[in-house]
Amino acid sequence: MSFTSDPLDSLRVTYQLRCAPGEEVRGKATGIALEQTAELPAACLSPELRDRVVGRVETVDPLPDGRWEAVIGYPRAVLDDLPQLLNVLYGNISLKAGIRVASVEWPPSLLAALPGPRFGVDGLRALCGARTQRPLVCAALKPVGLPPAALADLAYRFASAGVDMVKDDHGLADQPSAPFGERVALCQEAVQRANRETGGASRYFPNVTSGFPALPDRVAAARGAGCRGVLVSPLLLGLDAMRWLTATSDLALLAHPTGTGAFFHSEHGIAPEVLLGDLFRMAGADGVIYPNAGGRFPFSEAVCARINARLRGPLGTFKPALPVPGGGIDVARVSYWIDRYGADMMVLIGGSFYLQPDPAAAAAELVATIRRQFGG
Amino acid sequence: MSFTSDPLDSLRVTYQLRCAPGEEVRGKATGIALEQTAELPAACLSPELRDRVVGRVETVDPLPDGRWEAVIGYPRAVLDDLPQLLNVLYGNISLKAGIRVASVEWPPSLLAALPGPRFGVDGLRALCGARTQRPLVCAALKPVGLPPAALADLAYRFASAGVDMVKDDHGLADQPSAPFGERVALCQEAVQRANRETGGASRYFPNVTSGFPALPDRVAAARGAGCRGVLVSPLLLGLDAMRWLTATSDLALLAHPTGTGAFFHSEHGIAPEVLLGDLFRMAGADGVIYPNAGGRFPFSEAVCARINARLRGPLGTFKPALPVPGGGIDVARVSYWIDRYGADMMVLIGGSFYLQPDPAAAAAELVATIRRQFGG
Numbered sequence: 169m170s171f172t173s174d175p176l177d178s179l180r181v182t183y184q185l186r187c188a189p190g191e192e193v194r195g196k197a198t199g200i201a202l203e204q205t206a207e208l209p210a211a212c213l214s215p216e217l218r219d220r221v222v223g224r225v226e227t228v229d230p231l232p233d234g235r236w237e238a239v240i241g242y243p244r245a246v247l248d249d250l251p252q253l254l255n256v257l258y259g260n261i262s263l264k265a266g267i268r269v270a271s272v273e274w275p276p277s278l279l280a281a282l283p284g285p286r287f288g289v290d291g292l293r294a295l296c297g298a299r300t301q302r303p304l305v306c307a308a309l310k311p312v313g314l315p316p317a318a319l320a321d322l323a324y325r326f327a328s329a330g331v332d333m334v335k336d337d338h339g340l341a342d343q344p345s346a347p348f349g350e351r352v353a354l355c356q357e358a359v360q361r362a363n364r365e366t367g368g369a370s371r372y373f374p375n376v377t378s379g380f381p382a383l384p385d386r387v388a389a390a391r392g393a394g395c396r397g398v399l400v401s402p403l404l405l406g407l408d409a410m411r412w413l414t415a416t417s418d419l420a421l422l423a424h425p426t427g428t429g430a431f432f433h434s435e436h437g438i439a440p441e442v443l444l445g446d447l448f449r450m451a452g453a454d455g456v457i458y459p460n461a462g463g464r465f466p467f468s469e470a471v472c473a474r475i476n477a478r479l480r481g482p483l484g485t486f487k488p489a490l491p492v493p494g495g496g497i498d499v500a501r502v503s504y505w506i507d508r509y510g511a512d513m514m515v516l517i518g519g520s521f522y523l524q525p526d527p528a529a530a531a532a533e534l535v536a537t538i539r540r541q542f543g544g
Numbered sequence: 545m546s547f548t549s550d551p552l553d554s555l556r557v558t559y560q561l562r563c564a565p566g567e568e569v570r571g572k573a574t575g576i577a578l579e580q581t582a583e584l585p586a587a588c589l590s591p592e593l594r595d596r597v598v599g600r601v602e603t604v605d606p607l608p609d610g611r612w613e614a615v616i617g618y619p620r621a622v623l624d625d626l627p628q629l630l631n632v633l634y635g636n637i638s639l640k641a642g643i644r645v646a647s648v649e650w651p652p653s654l655l656a657a658l659p660g661p662r663f664g665v666d667g668l669r670a671l672c673g674a675r676t677q678r679p680l681v682c683a684a685l686k687p688v689g690l691p692p693a694a695l696a697d698l699a700y701r702f703a704s705a706g707v708d709m710v711k712d713d714h715g716l717a718d719q720p721s722a723p724f725g726e727r728v729a730l731c732q733e734a735v736q737r738a739n740r741e742t743g744g745a746s747r748y749f750p751n752v753t754s755g756f757p758a759l760p761d762r763v764a765a766a767r768g769a770g771c772r773g774v775l776v777s778p779l780l781l782g783l784d785a786m787r788w789l790t791a792t793s794d795l796a797l798l799a800h801p802t803g804t805g806a807f808f809h810s811e812h813g814i815a816p817e818v819l820l821g822d823l824f825r826m827a828g829a830d831g832v833i834y835p836n837a838g839g840r841f842p843f844s845e846a847v848c849a850r851i852n853a854r855l856r857g858p859l860g861t862f863k864p865a866l867p868v869p870g871g872g873i874d875v876a877r878v879s880y881w882i883d884r885y886g887a888d889m890m891v892l893i894g895g896s897f898y899l900q901p902d903p904a905a906a907a908a909e910l911v912a913t914i915r916r917q918f919g920g
Contacts, residue, residue: 196858205838207713212898213687221689221721246688247718251753251780255715255802262805263841263871311582311589311623313597337583339631341624343595349802379784380756404627406637406782408755428629429638430806430813435807464579465639495639522588529749 177225179242180226180273181257186235186266186435197225197238203260205246220397221246235435237270238468246274250408250451253278258438269438272446279450280486283414286421287397287454288487289480289512293309295396295420296332302542303415303506304514305330305535306422306492307521310337316346318353325528326521327362327370330434330535334359335399336375338424342382347391348374354391373422375399376413383409387417396420397454398523403427407451414452421475429465440471445478448489455490459506463496469508476509492516499524499534503541511542554647555618556602557633562611562642562811573614576643579636582841583620597622611811613646620651620781626784626827629654634814645814648822655826655860662797663773663830664863665856665888671772671796672708673745678918680890681706681899681911682798684866685731686713687733691831692722696730701904702897703738703746706911709890710735711775712751712802718758724750724800725765730771749798751775752789759785763793772796773830779803782826790828799829805841816847820852824865831866833892836881839872845884852885868892875910877901879917887918 170180181394183200187193201223206213213222241325244258261267265439287295296304307326309319319340326334332357342348352374359372376386376398383405390398397420402410404427413421425444431437440458448456456479459465473494480488493505502515517534524530559576563569574586577599582589589598602615618632637643663671672680683702684697695716702710710731718724728750735748752762752774760779766774773796778786780803789797795877803821816834824832832855835841837848848869856864870879870892877893893910900906 199840205715207684207690207897208687208716208898212895217687217689221687245719246715246719248719249755249758251777252715252717252719254780255717255753255777258806259714259777259802260805260841260871262803263801263835263843264805265842308583311584311597312592313582313593338635339581339583339622339628341628341631343621343624343628345621365707378630379625379627379782380788382625401627401631401635404630404782406755406780406785409782412756425548426635427638428638430634432639433809433812436809450738459639464575465636466638466641486915495636512738519584519588 169361174244175241177244177275177277178249179244179275179278181240181242181255181269182237182271183240184231184235184268184435185238186268191456193228193236193238197228201225201263201372202241204256205242205258209481215542244277247275247278249462254407266435268433268441271439272442274450274484276484280487282450283411284484285452285454285489286414286418286452286487289490291368291487292420292454292490296371298332299544300512300542303511303538304332305531305538306333306335306514306516307531308335308518310336310518312337312339312343313345315502316351316354319346319351320358323355323372324358324362325360326531327366327368328366329528329532330368331370331531333371333373335373335422338375338399338401338426340375340376341378347397348386352390352393352395362395372397373397377401377404379397385467387413387419389431391417391419397422399424401426402448402451405446410453420454421452422455422457423448424457425459428497440467441474441478446483449479449483449486453489455492455514457492457494459495460493460497462501462532465495476513480512488512490514494518500529502534503537550620551617552651553651555620555623555632555651555654557616557645558647559614559616560588560607560611560644560646560811561614564642569604569612569614570601572615573604573616576637577601577616580632581618583636585789620653623651623654626787630783642811643808644812645818647815648818650822650826650860652860655862658827659787659828660825660860660862661830661865662790662794665866666829667863668796668866669783672747674708675920676918677887679887679914681907681914682709682711682890682892683707684711684892684894685716685905686894688713688715688719689721691767692727692730695727696734697723698785699748700734700738702907703735703744704742705904705908706742707746707907709747709749711749711798711900714751714753714775714777714802717754722865724747726764726773728766728769732771742859747772749773753777753780763789763795767793770914773798775800777802778824778827783823786827786829796830797828798831798833799824800833801835816843817850817854817913821851822859825855825859825862829865831868831890833868833870835871836869836873838877843872852889856888864888866890870894875906878910
C-alpha cells in the first residue's frame with residue numbers, strides 16, 4: 169500500500185523567493201512546504217506522513233535578480249475547498265518575507281470540482297446582444313451619494329447610448345442615499361425601458377457585495393427585478409462566495425478587484441495573473457475587472473497581458489472569461505487597447521465618460537466607433 | 545438643510561504615505577479621499593456631493609523617515625456593512641503604491657452596529673473553567689493527514705494534561721484523511737472524556753473555515769457535538785462571515801491570521817493592530833491568534849504589544865478580546881511572554897509541544913507552572 173500522492177494531480181506552485189542575509193534557499197523552500205501543510209518541524213513527522221502530506225520541493229533555481237525560483241508540489245490530499253486552497257497557496261507564508269506565488273499548475277481533480285465561468289466571453293456577448301466577436305463597452309453608475317432616480321437616469325442614458333453593460337460602482341452598497349432594493353428596481357427598469365426604445369440588449373449589473381444573509385437576499389432581489397448579472401468583490405466577500413453565487417444562481421458574474429492590491433508586491437504576495445486570472449476564473453467570474461496600464465493604477469501592460477492570457481487561455485475545461493480593463497481608461501485610447509488586447513474584452517469607462525459635458529453622448533460615440541470596426 | 549456629515553461619527557483613517565518622485569502629498573491624499581468614495585475626479589462632482597460623500601483630508605504632516613502622515617475623515621454616509629467598510633478603508637487604494645493604514649478612529653454608530661466579542665477575555669476564561677485571572681494554554685491538533693482517531697487521541701492527551709483549549713490546526717478542513725464530522729465527534733468526545741476524568745473543563749475548538757453552505761453545516765455539527773467554540777480564518781472566509789457566526793450562533797470564536805500577511809508591509813497595507821486587533825475584534829473574535837515575536841514569523845515585539853493593546857483596550861462598548869500569541873512559541877519561554885504581555889492572554893503552543901518525546905507531558909508541565917504562579 170502506497171500513500172504517495174499522484175504527482176499528476178498535485179498543486180504545483182512556482183514561488184519567487186528572496187533570501188534574507190544568512191537565509192539558505194533550500195531551507196526556506198522546505199520551510200514553506202512544511203508550513204503550508206503539516207505546520208510542524210520535519211522531525212515531528214513520520215516518513216510515511218511526510219510523504220503523504222508535506223509539500224515536495226521539486227526544483228530550486230537562481231533568478232537573474234538574486235532571487236530564487238522554487239517549485240513545490242503539494243499533495244492533493246491536503247487540499248479541500250476554495251478556502252483551504254487559499255490556505256495552502258498563501259496562508260501562513262503570507263506572514264513571512266520574500267515569498268511570492270508566481271504561477272500555479274492546478275490539480276485536474278480540483279479544477280473539475282470548481283465551477284468556472286457560467287457565461288464566459290461568448291455567453292456575456294450573447295447576454296448583451298453582441299452579434300459579432302466585438303469588444304463590449306461597460307459604463308459605471310456613480311458616485312455614491314446620488315439618489316436612486318439620478319442613478320437610474322444615468323443608467324437610462326448609458327443604455328440608450330448602446331453601452332453593453334451598465335454596472336453599479338463597487339462602492340454602491342445599501343447606503344441610505346440609494347437603498348439597494350429601490351436602486352436596483354429603478355436602474356433595471358430604466359435599462360429595460362431604454363432597450364425597448366432602441367431594440368438593444370444593454371444589461372444592468374447591480375453590486376450585490378454584502379454579507380450574510382444580505383448577499384442571498386440581494387441576489388434574489390436582483391434576479392427578481394430581471395437582472396441577468398451582478399457585480400461582486402471577491403476579496404471583500406471571500407472568494408468562495410463567488411463560487412457559491414455561480415453554483416446557486418444563473419446570473420453572470422462580473423468580479424471587481426477592490427482590496428486585491430494587498431497581494432501584488434514584486435517580492436511578496438500572489439501574482440496578479442494568478443489571483444485575478446486563474447483564481448477569479450476558477451471561482452466563476454465571467455468577467456474580471458482589473459486596473460489597466462496607463463490609468464490611475466501602476467499595473468504595467470505586461471501584467472495586464474498576463475491577466476488576459478490567464479482569463480482567456482486554456483484552464484481545465486473552463487470557458488474563457490472576459491478581461492475587463494478599467495481604472496482610468498481614457499475613452500480616446502480605447503482603440504489602442506483593443507489593438508493590444510484583442511477584441512475578446514470589455515472596456516470599462518468611468519471618469520473619462522463623466523468628464524465629458526454629456527457622458528452618454530461620449531458613450532454613444534465609443535459604441536459607434538467599435539461597431540463601425542467590428543459590426544453589431 | 546445641510547448635507548454635511550457629523551464629523552464626530554466619521555471614519556477617521558490615519559495613513560502613512562510614501563510619495564513617488566514627482567508625486568505631491570496633498571494631491572496623493574486628495575486622490576485617496578476621492579478614490580475610496582466617489583471614484584471620480586473632483587471636477588465631476590457638485591460642491592454639495594463633494595461635501596456629502598468625499599473623504600476630507602484633515603491633516604498632512606511629515607514623518608521623520610521621509611513619508612507623510614495624512615488623516616482623512618470619511619462621511620458615515622458612504623459606509624454600510626463590513627465589506628463596504630473594508631472597501632472604503634483599503635479597497636481600490638490597495639492597488640496603489642505607498643499607502644498604509646496606520647490607525648483608525650471608528651464611527652460610534654458603526655461600532656454600535658457590530659457585535660464585538662460575545663465571550664471576550666473573561667468569557668473565555670469562564671468557558672475553560674479558569675478560576676483566576678490567569679493566562680490560558682492552547683494546544684493544536686496536527687498535522688493534517690492523521691486519521692480522526694489519532695487526532696482524538698492527541699486531543700484526549702492534551703485535555704488530560706489540563707490544557708484549556710485544544711484547537712484544530714487551521715489546515716484541517718474536510719480532507720478524506722479526517723472528514724470533518726467524524727473528526728469533530730471523536731475529538732469532542734475525547735476532550736469530554738478527559739474532562740470527566742480530571743474534573744477539568746478543556747474545550748475543543750474545531751476549524752469550521754469553509755464555504756457556503758458548508759460553513760453553517762459545520763457550525764451546526766460542531767454545536768451538535770457539544771463544542772462551545774470554533775476556529776475560523778477570517779481572511780479565507782471573508783471578515784463578514786465571522787460577524788455572521790457571532791450573530792447566529794452562541795459559539796466562542798478563535799480567529800486565525802492565515803493570509804493576513806499580505807497586508808502587513810511597512811509602507812503598504814493595513815497595520816497588523818488594525819486588522820488583527822480592531823477589525824477582528826469588531827467582527828466578533830473572542831480570541832485572536834497572531835504570529836508572536838521570536839517565532840517563525842517576523843513580527844516584532846512592539847507590533848505584538850500594539851495588537852494586544854487593540855484587542856484588550858477600549859473600543860466602543862466591546863468586551864476585551866484575548867490575545868493568542870503563537871507561531872512558534874517555545875514552551876520554555878512562556879513565562880517571558882507572560883511577563884511582557886500580562887496574564888490576559890492565551891499561549892498557543894504547537895511544534896514546541898510536538899518536539900518533546902511526550903507532547904502531553906510537556907503541556908502538563910506548562911499548565912502546572914502557570915497554575916503555581918496564578919492559581920486555578
